[in-house]
Amino acid sequence: MGNAGGPPVDEFALGGQVLGSRLVLGTGGATSHASLAAAIRASGTALVTVALRRLDPTAPSLLDAIDGVRILPNTAGCHTAVEAVKLAHLAREAFGTTWVKLEVIGDEDTLLPDAVELLTAAATLVDDGFTVLPYTTDDPVLSRRLADVGCAAVMPLGSPIGSGMGIRNPHNIELIRDAVTVPVIVDAGIGTASDAALAMELGCDAVLVASAVTRAEHPVTMAAAMRHAVTAGRLAYLAGRIPRRAYATASSPVHGLPTW
């Protein structure tokens, strides 16, 4: 889609690579590898997350289902920096990638990140040569600290993982956008297409969506909706929206109105 002579609207640079889509797809919650593969195609994504768990020899290979897109391993399930760093190193061995979606969870009910452990793990993994994409609270100060230790992006939540509550504090997402120069990827809480569009309208570089697609009634259709929403939101951001006003501004001319 056009962008007035600029780079293609869906392209963005992350970790020194150019990705062809601003939609990152999480694979958690997928009911089958076949439906996941179809959702990946419909989403147009170039980057999908996976988790690392004990090998079940009777399960079909997930990697076969996600062939052709870049893999972003996560550290989901880790509660300390030590655990997350270890899992990231295992993921590097498994997938041959230095990219990692860093998650360090501090609370089981909300799955909110543990800021202290997250920053510690991020600094360690950057030193170890990883391209670190941290899942973080929507805190502009923590986001800046994560960028300062060398993270390749920051990934603030819109609302808790899997909640589908959308972006609860759009102002903070804007503050994060202004606080860092690395890409900002809204990572959690997206429930439907309008949430993803809002993230992009706020100036984010990309959106990560998992449950909203994989747990939708029709995942492939929702994947297509997200694809369009991310493109539409980016275009709207680039277009520059009109300011909000308290009162109406006539769109038809007042001059030349007949008198009776």
Add this chain to the structure above:
Amino acid sequence: MRLTVNGECRTLDDGARVADVVLAVMSQAAQPVAVRATGAAQTRGVAVAVNGDVVPRSAWPDLPLRDGDTIEVLTAVPGG
């Protein structure tokens, strides 16, 4: 020797290496013959830790295991 592999007790011949335990885990697959025939290609996306230490893929054929070792054999699952 007795090992703990992915949380379960498992007995392997003395002198077993990391590669042997990976093959042992993977040979439980629905088509174990196919796994053996294709070998390393089937271990794409697999990572191993022994007693909590990451074992690089290049060390799998040579690193010997010892009685009582705890081994984690991991791979990709949907998540994130």
